[in-house]
Amino acid sequence: MADSRLARWRRERKARRARRARDAKRIRRLNRAIARRVRRLRERAARRRRRASDRLWGGSRAVTNEVIRIVAGRAPVTSRKRVATFGNPGSDHHVSQLTADAVDFGISNARGLADEISRRLGGPHDVVDFQHFIVRRNGRDFRVQIIAGPHGTGPHLHVGVRRV
Numbered sequence: 755m756a757d758s759r760l761a762r763w764r765r766e767r768k769a770r771r772a773r774r775a776r777d778a779k780r781i782r783r784l785n786r787a788i789a790r791r792v793r794r795l796r797e798r799a800a801r802r803r804r805r806a807s808d809r810l811w812g813g814s815r816a817v818t819n820e821v822i823r824i825v826a827g828r829a830p831v832t833s834r835k836r837v838a839t840f841g842n843p844g845s846d847h848h849v850s851q852l853t854a855d856a857v858d859f860g861i862s863n864a865r866g867l868a869d870e871i872s873r874r875l876g877g878p879h880d881v882v883d884f885q886h887f888i889v890r891r892n893g894r895d896f897r898v899q900i901i902a903g904p905h906g907t908g909p910h911l912h913v914g915v916r917r918v
């Protein structure tokens with residue numbers, strides 16, 4: 755009698771453990787599926803934000819966004835569109851310039867980075883300060899100007915973009 759009770763208890767324990775293992779597996783699978791879904795939703799939202807942002811300033815922001823991705827955090831973004839003129843209301847930075855956008859990076863005399871940005875946008879391999887070149891994005895042409903040397907508001911790397 756005692757033997758059969760022990761056998762039954764062992765059987766039940768085995769079943770309980772199997773059930774628990776199955777549940778744990780199911781929960782892990784569910785957690786993975788949830789994580790995948792959240793990741794996909796986040797990516798979709800980021801893409802949507804990017805597309806919306808790319809349409810700003812006559813589409814020029816698509817190019818400055820691309821420049822920021824190229825720089826990839828190697829220098830901080832110190833200015834983009836602004837209301838301050840700093841004596842130059844015609845600047846690509848100024849909000850009155852509706853089809854232009856600009857981005858400054860806090861880094862001085864970054865010639866190598868300037869060349870890399872130009873090259874990766876499809877411009878000249880060795881870019882000269884104040885030189886203009888044209889890139890085509892989303893069916894539109896934009897003129898790009900990169901300035902690495904001393905100019906304007908203290909040492910910085912300037913990239914100006916204007917739809918043409």
Ligand SMILES: [Zn+2]
Pocket residue numbers: 833847856857858911912913
């Ligand atoms: Zn600038």
